[in-house]
Amino acid sequence: MLKIENLQASIDDKSxxxxxxxxxxxxxxxxxxGPNGAGKSTLANIIAGKDDYEITEGTIELNGEDxxxxxxxxxxxxxxxxxxxxxxxxxxxxxxxxxxTAINETRKAxxxxxxxxxxxxxxxxxKSELLExxxxxxxxxxxxxxxxxxxxxxxxxxxxxxxxxxxxxxxTDSGLDIDALRIVANGVNKLKSKDNAVxxxxxxxxxxxxxxxxxxxxxxxxxxxxxxxxxxAIELEAKGYDWIKQELV
Amino acid sequence: MSKYTEDDLEQExxxxxxxxxFYTDIESETFAKGLNEDVVIAISKKKNEPQWMTDWRxxxxxxxxxxxxxxxxxxxxxxxxFQDIAYYSAPKEKPKLNSLDEVDPELLDTFxxxxxxxxxxxxxxxxxxxxxxxxxxVATTFKKTLGEKGIIFMPISEAIQEHPELVRKYLxxxxxxxxxxxxxxxxxxxxDGSFCYIPKGVRCPMxxxxxFRINEGGTGQFERTLVVADKGSYxxxxxxxxxxxxxxxxxxxxxxxxxALDDSEIKYSTVQNWYPGNKEGKGGVxxxxxxxxxxxxxxxxxxxxxxxxxxxxxxxxxxxxxxxxSVGEFYSIAVTNNHQQADTGTKMIHLGKxxxxxxxxxxxxxxxxxxxxxxxxxxxxxxxxxxxxxQCDSLLMGNDCGAHTFPYIEVKNKSAQIEHEATTxxxxxxxxxxxxQRGIDTEKAIALIVNGFSKEVxxxxxxxxxxxxxxxxxxxxxxxxx
Ligand SMILES: Nc1ncnc2c1ncn2[C@@H]1O[C@H](COP(=O)(O)OP(=O)(O)OP(=O)(O)O)[C@@H](O)[C@H]1O
Ligand SMILES: [Mg+2]
Numbered sequence: 001m002l003k004i005e006n007l008q009a010s011i012d013d014k015s016x017x018x019x020x021x022x023x024x025x026x027x028x029x030x031x032x033x034g035p036n037g038a039g040k041s042t043l044a045n046i047i048a049g050k051d052d053y054e055i056t057e058g059t060i061e062l063n064g065e066d067x068x069x070x071x072x073x074x075x076x077x078x079x080x081x082x083x084x085x086x087x088x089x090x091x092x093x094x095x096x097x098x099x100x101t102a103i104n105e106t107r108k109a110x111x112x113x114x115x116x117x118x119x120x121x122x123x124x125x126x127k128s129e130l131l132e133x134x135x136x137x138x139x140x141x142x143x144x145x146x147x148x149x150x151x152x153x154x155x156x157x158x159x160x161x162x163x164x165x166x167x168x169x170x171x172t173d174s175g176l177d178i179d180a181l182r183i184v185a186n187g188v189n190k191l192k193s194k195d196n197a198v199x200x201x202x203x204x205x206x207x208x209x210x211x212x213x214x215x216x217x218x219x220x221x222x223x224x225x226x227x228x229x230x231x232x233a234i235e236l237e238a239k240g241y242d243w244i245k246q247e248l249v
Numbered sequence: 250m251s252k253y254t255e256d257d258l259e260q261e262x263x264x265x266x267x268x269x270x271f272y273t274d275i276e277s278e279t280f281a282k283g284l285n286e287d288v289v290i291a292i293s294k295k296k297n298e299p300q301w302m303t304d305w306r307x308x309x310x311x312x313x314x315x316x317x318x319x320x321x322x323x324x325x326x327x328x329x330x331f332q333d334i335a336y337y338s339a340p341k342e343k344p345k346l347n348s349l350d351e352v353d354p355e356l357l358d359t360f361x362x363x364x365x366x367x368x369x370x371x372x373x374x375x376x377x378x379x380x381x382x383x384x385x386x387v388a389t390t391f392k393k394t395l396g397e398k399g400i401i402f403m404p405i406s407e408a409i410q411e412h413p414e415l416v417r418k419y420l421x422x423x424x425x426x427x428x429x430x431x432x433x434x435x436x437x438x439x440x441d442g443s444f445c446y447i448p449k450g451v452r453c454p455m456x457x458x459x460x461f462r463i464n465e466g467g468t469g470q471f472e473r474t475l476v477v478a479d480k481g482s483y484x485x486x487x488x489x490x491x492x493x494x495x496x497x498x499x500x501x502x503x504x505x506x507x508x509a510l511d512d513s514e515i516k517y518s519t520v521q522n523w524y525p526g527n528k529e530g531k532g533g534v535x536x537x538x539x540x541x542x543x544x545x546x547x548x549x550x551x552x553x554x555x556x557x558x559x560x561x562x563x564x565x566x567x568x569x570x571x572x573x574x575s576v577g578e579f580y581s582i583a584v585t586n587n588h589q590q591a592d593t594g595t596k597m598i599h600l601g602k603x604x605x606x607x608x609x610x611x612x613x614x615x616x617x618x619x620x621x622x623x624x625x626x627x628x629x630x631x632x633x634x635x636x637x638x639x640q641c642d643s644l645l646m647g648n649d650c651g652a653h654t655f656p657y658i659e660v661k662n663k664s665a666q667i668e669h670e671a672t673t674x675x676x677x678x679x680x681x682x683x684x685x686q687r688g689i690d691t692e693k694a695i696a697l698i699v700n701g702f703s704k705e706v707x708x709x710x711x712x713x714x715x716x717x718x719x720x721x722x723x724x725x726x727x728x729x730x731x
Contacts, residue, residue: 049686050682052678073688073691076688088680088683093701098697102684102687103688162688
């Protein structure tokens, strides 16, 4: 599904990713962990196509196709979804209107007609129930005045609506209370299939109790420096990152 | 009367074609350029006006001649050469209409782009359309239904013939001929416009709608609109404007007068999208409009406007809150792009007790445009317990445009409560990326964000107009990024 080779990227001449390799296959869940400032969000943004960064080396392939020249919306149309670490507010645009626009724009790009309102409503009902979202919430302005947890839950609601091939969840667990974490994680698990893949970026083992990863990677200083299975996350939780940093020296 | 269909409308258009003499016997008629007393008299003659009307025009002309063009607005433009304008023009004869599609392809095309093709209009029930083309009305529909309720809705030139007592009683009472340079000019030479009268206690059963457009090159356009809501009546009036591309600047100086008698309510909504000039700032319409309402006891007037067009806009729909407990509202979205300049806002003049006004202004600037809000809230000494709330929000796109807010507040009564809020924001890269990431391209994202920003005002428009206005915002901001 996703294949990243020797990715090097910088912003304002500051090098952030320094030769990163990652391969994610359909049906897999990958967790990316790593200290603050390691480059996790940068990686997520670059996959999603944010153009603040300059890619100086390497390739990003999605289903065998180089996507590094594609606009972010084109990547989205190809099934890339990013749950933002810090979702932005769009005043006056309701959650419903936003997601309707997102779905119909994606359909338009694929040469499809707008989704009939009836189907849209049905889907909204299903997905909001799945994530235990109060429907009143959906008529509020996108992310405006949302609590930290509400923002994250809303990101996953959008993911559920858009049914992406590759979902990247950037610290979706931070800000969620214990119940919300379970609800959101269950939601993600329900959406998982053998045809799609999930990358979860997190600092805590807690989320990985619910969304069990096939692989855990440690990103440090712009590179993936260690990979393992789910047990690596448990080890990190217990020991922190120092031992890995020392291994590198 | 049963449901009015598109076929009925078509039928009516066909039969009306002959009602107006100039269709059959005049190919195209435009007066020679220039303005003097003879031209004013000729316009009046052309329209078969009674002597009082001719005199009224002449008086206005004499006042105008002594006036100076105002310069206080925050706009810069080459002043129109008033002697270079033809002050009267009737439309050219068009081939016989076989279907509605032949009314005017350009107009139709604009309708289509706006998603309000005449086809769709059929579905938009309860909209009576009076199309004013090149200063002369070519069609008035729904007259009959309205007539049954005693509602008068017709071109003002016709009203002068058929209801001279009403027109004479109210014309110029809200905007006197001496009011300002453009109002005086309009009073002298106005060629047509609309007249609307709602009798006592009548609730107008449909939205009254007019489409104006400018057609012939070099023709100034001077409409005159007069709406009178008698005691306890209600009317919602829609005014929309479209104009095709044009190279030379065109002057437009309309006057709109609203009279809301005791306990009545007038909603006046405008969507204005005249040609703004090209990307380099060449061409475009000059829009200098005087719009004012007078509210008697317990009356309410709401001005809602979506301004996306014109090269230069100068416009301040105002309310004189004369009666006790009267209410004035102003909801405005003004979009400027490329080299457009808009200086718009409102005046709320509180004279009566317990009068209330609300001002919500949303300015959106893109390109190299300048967008100014200018508002006056005036509380007179006898306006006990007057209240005003004003909110002016500006949205900037890019670094070359400007937003300016000039709120003037004059309070002569201590019991007044006045609140003013103002914000300026920018469409952020983060917002755009967020939308892009969800599959929404930048153009659409901007439209979405702008619609969100303007929502409080869009919500005030009648449904069908709101849809049109949203599309219009989208169209007028096309190419404003990237
Ligand atoms: N726009 C920017 N300008 C300058 N530096 C940036 C920019 N964006 C990111 N960086 C820097 O790049 C580095 C990686 O940031 P990134 O947000 O990817 O870290 P992260 O691994 O997601 O951290 P966290 O766990 O705190 O979310 C940081 O040092 C950050 O300051
Ligand atoms: Mg991060």
